[in-house]
Structure formats: structure tokens, C-alpha cells
Amino acid sequence: MKTSGTIIPSSRFLVKKMLHEIDFSKANVIVELGPGNGVITKNILKKLHATAILICFEINDSFYNELQKIEHPQLKVINASAENITEELRKLGYSKTCHIISSLPLTNIPDKISKNILNNSYSSLEENGTFIQYQYTTSYFKKLQTVFEKEVSLDFEILNVPPAFIYRCKK
Secondary structure (H helix, E strand, C coil), X not given: CCCCCCCCCCCHHHHHHHHCCCCCCCCCEEEEECCCCCHHHHHHHHHCCCCCEEEEECCCHHHHHHHCCCXXXXXXXXXXXXXXXXXXXXXXXXXXXXXXXXXXCHHHCCHHHHHHHHHHHHHHEEEEEEEEEEECCCCCHHHHHHHCCCEEEEEEECCCCCCEEEEEEXX
């Protein structure tokens, strides 16, 4: 299974657009799925309030090792599949997350696994929590609508290589 969706890191424009609706002053637990080389991770860490935590799920060993080099007391990097989000949150003493930011290449992940990731992400979110995902196509819109029935909106960032669609889903 391919664990990376692109060889070029996300642009600052994409990162800004993905994070702009999050009220970091109220977010206590944020989860990042597939943080890769940490471009989005570092931006989230800059915005976290003093008692918040960022939990990153990364299965690619090279990226995991790279993320381990980020020394930040509010960062927890887990070498586990995003499928296990509920179980891993519980192990860390959390039952829910406020926001999930995902860079997972969902179109490269087998259907059964991506379905588990989406369903488990949904159940891990607190009420009115958001799941923010970027992809390079709109092919996941209907799949996200079946999980996040309340609201799924679509945005676009042209200043990224390649240009990316941003899905914003609300529980």
C-alpha cells in the first residue's frame, strides 16, 4: 500500500486554508492523520493553546522518525494506523477529539481500510467537531457524505502542487 500521496510538501496556502476555521483557543485535543514530513504539524503546534495536545498518526517509518525529531511538549507521535484512532486516543487518556486534520492519500488506501478510518474518525470526534481532509480529486465527496451526514463542504486551493480540494466535514 502506498503511504504517501505526493512527493511535494503541502504549500503554506493549503495549510492556511485547512486550518483557518479552527478556533485553537477552544481546541483541547487535535488529531492529525498522515502528517508526513510535519508541514501541517508545525503550523498546528504554533497555534495550540498551552493545555492542548496534538496527536499524530503516522505509519510510514521514515516520516515517523522525522516527526520524532520535533521536540514539542504538546506533540504525541504514534506509529499506528489511523484505523486505530479510538483505541489509541483511549490509551492516551482521551475519549474524543475536537478536530481531525487528515493528509491521508485516501484514494491510494484500500476501500475497507479507508472506510474504517472514516467511521472511526467520526466516532472519535466530539459533537460539532470537524474532519478536514485534502485530496487531489473530488472522488471522495460522496463517501464523506455517507459518514458525515450533517455537513460536508468543499474548498479548493490552486496554490499547491498539485492543486488540492479541501473537504470540511462536521459531526
